[in-house]
Amino acid sequence: QVQLVESGGGLVQAGGSLRLSCVASGRTFSRGIMGWFRQAPGKEREFVAGINSSDGHTRYADSVEGRFTISRDNAKSTVYLQMNSLKPEDTAVYYCARDLNKLIVSTYAGAYDYWGQGTQVTVSS
Secondary structure, three states, X not given: OOEEEEEOOEEEEOOOOEXXXXXXXXXXXXXXXXXXXXEOOOOOOEXXXXXXXXXXXXXXXOOOOOOEEEEEEHHHOEEEEEEOOOOHHHOXXXXXXXXXXXXXXOOOHHHOOEEOOOEEEEEXX
């Protein structure tokens, strides 16, 4: 059984920064894909960023490219999302997700096998 626990959300002013963390347990962390998704009220869950735990290859949504950085620490079984230059439209619940079997980062939420409980990020204008 895989468990994912997110932390690091909060309230920040526009232009500020936050770093989200997601600790994974239960399976070998150094394989598979780790992803971050977000869901704003009344909207569908959307892909934010993903990373291949083995080779470190990353992928980003166009809306966050250049502002957000995903990274991982395999020794700590942790994936991070560094969010800079935050905008009010980044406000959402952010979810960590894990795909155990694939080698390529998918932007499709259905491709991921396990999900965390989410952490709220609120960006004020």
